[in-house]
Amino acid sequence: MAAEQVQTFSDANFSQQVLQASSPVLVDFWAEWCAPCKRLGPTVDALAAEYQGKVVVGKMNVDENPSTPEKYAIRGIPTLLLFKGGEVVESVVGLQQKDDLKKILDRHV
Amino acid sequence: MSDSRQLVIIGSGPAGLTAALYTARANLNPLLIEGLEAGGQLMLTTLVENFPGFRDGIMGPDLMGEMRAQAERFGAEIRQGDVTAVDLRKEPFRIVMGSEEIRTRTLIIATGASARLIGLPAERALMGHGVSTCATCDGYFFKGQEIAVVGGGDSAMEEATFLTRFASKVHLVHRRGDLRASKIMQERALANDKIVWRLNNVIDEIRDPAQGQVSSILLRNVVDGERTEVPLSGVFVAIGHRPNTSLFTDQLEMDAHGYILTHDGSRTSVPGVFACGDVQDRVYRQAITAAGSGCMAAIDCERYLEALAQGLPEAVPIEN
Numbered sequence: 001m002a003a004e005q006v007q008t009f010s011d012a013n014f015s016q017q018v019l020q021a022s023s024p025v026l027v028d029f030w031a032e033w034c035a036p037c038k039r040l041g042p043t044v045d046a047l048a049a050e051y052q053g054k055v056v057v058g059k060m061n062v063d064e065n066p067s068t069p070e071k072y073a074i075r076g077i078p079t080l081l082l083f084k085g086g087e088v089v090e091s092v093v094g095l096q097q098k099d100d101l102k103k104i105l106d107r108h109v
Numbered sequence: 110m111s112d113s114r115q116l117v118i119i120g121s122g123p124a125g126l127t128a129a130l131y132t133a134r135a136n137l138n139p140l141l142i143e144g145l146e147a148g149g150q151l152m153l154t155t156l157v158e159n160f161p162g163f164r165d166g167i168m169g170p171d172l173m174g175e176m177r178a179q180a181e182r183f184g185a186e187i188r189q190g191d192v193t194a195v196d197l198r199k200e201p202f203r204i205v206m207g208s209e210e211i212r213t214r215t216l217i218i219a220t221g222a223s224a225r226l227i228g229l230p231a232e233r234a235l236m237g238h239g240v241s242t243c244a245t246c247d248g249y250f251f252k253g254q255e256i257a258v259v260g261g262g263d264s265a266m267e268e269a270t271f272l273t274r275f276a277s278k279v280h281l282v283h284r285r286g287d288l289r290a291s292k293i294m295q296e297r298a299l300a301n302d303k304i305v306w307r308l309n310n311v312i313d314e315i316r317d318p319a320q321g322q323v324s325s326i327l328l329r330n331v332v333d334g335e336r337t338e339v340p341l342s343g344v345f346v347a348i349g350h351r352p353n354t355s356l357f358t359d360q361l362e363m364d365a366h367g368y369i370l371t372h373d374g375s376r377t378s379v380p381g382v383f384a385c386g387d388v389q390d391r392v393y394r395q396a397i398t399a400a401g402s403g404c405m406a407a408i409d410c411e412r413y414l415e416a417l418a419q420g421l422p423e424a425v426p427i428e429n
Contacts, residue, residue, distance in 0.1 A: 034246050035152040035170045039145075062249070069250070073322060075343065076237040076247040093237025095145050097191065099207075
């Protein structure tokens with residue numbers, strides 16, 4: 001269910017859907033070969049459902065979209081970046097508890 | 110909210126999942142709690158070639174997926190969440206997960222071990238920004254770049270070899286002149302001409318936290334004291350693991366390194382509490398030995414509960 005609220009970001013749509021968005025956007029950088037990313041996936045799905053209408057939540061596959069991770073100097077995944085008005089306002093690397101992520105999101109909604 | 114159980118297993122690596130498989134088949138209705146690092150260290154590896162039964166090897170995460178499914182097939186209940194506190198001073202034992210509390214007659218500890226860090230301030234500051242403990246997760250971001258792997262054991266050899274797929278050059282930094290790694294892993298790494306050997310060297314400094322990225326490492330040769338600065342963009346730390354036992358400090362007997370001490374198989378200093386896998390093993394630390402000790406803990410636990418039911422001496426509850 002929750003997965004329906006999760007956007008799929010790409011190098012092509014990143015500028016429009018993330019940088020120019022009117023609400024905060026949480027981007028989950030992940031890859032198929034990254035076990036911790038898969039572990040974090042359901043948490044991100046749950047956040048998408050809980051913050052519907054307040055925060056746009058989406059995932060970006062780093063294999064398919066190399067430019068954006070490079071632009072933001074991503075050196076490890078999972079990495080979550082929170083964008084507001086086109087700028088990175090929060091950056092979290094590695095597996096996280098849902099409650100800790102909620103605290104971070106709550107600072108910006 | 111309180112939940113009452115016969116058996117709780119903390120940890121979901123090979124030890125915890127094997128204990129869950131055996132105790133589920135013995136109808137002990139185990140509840141297994143898997144934390145943030147679910148699946149354990151094998152989730153961060155690639156091909157596992159030394160787990161018997163898989164002649165062509167099996168990917169670490171796939172092996173853990175199989176073990177988990179097998180335990181669930183026989184009725185093990187698996188719950189996600191981090192245990193925040195335990196109280197082993199009296200029975201039933203108390204397991205706290207945030208606002209939730211579980212009471213249990215027996216406990217199997219399989220919390221494993223986590224990657225050890227060098228201990229440099231810059232290491233933490235740059236974690237995820239060039240410093241990593243997971244080659245399979247982060248190697249991809251270092252295509253065509255120079256990186257360092259720190260360590261002299263099997264994991265360091267495996268990571269260095271794996272990382273040559275991406276990196277232009279891998280500096281293998283080890284504080285001794287000889288390697289601890291197994292022969293086959295050493296030979297593979299030694300045959301790889303992308304690996305530059307920096308033996309007898311330690312990292313004194315990782316630069317540059319102010320820039321928020323790794324720009325170089327400062328090496329010091331422990332034999333002649335010579336210092337070398339190596340420009341590179343990533344540092345992978347593979348210098349071993351430390352047991353995850355902080356939950357049990359002052360409640361269970363441990364050795365000087367924080368490993369839980371076991372006797373007569375998997376029994377700890379508290380009757381009814383058993384330990385298996387890397388949390389109590391500073392010698393072997395293999396997936397197969399972890400699984401084997403998980404089986405031992407399951408059988409010890411089963412016998413303990415049987416003795417308890419029959420009022421036998423082993424079952425005398427702890428007086429407090």
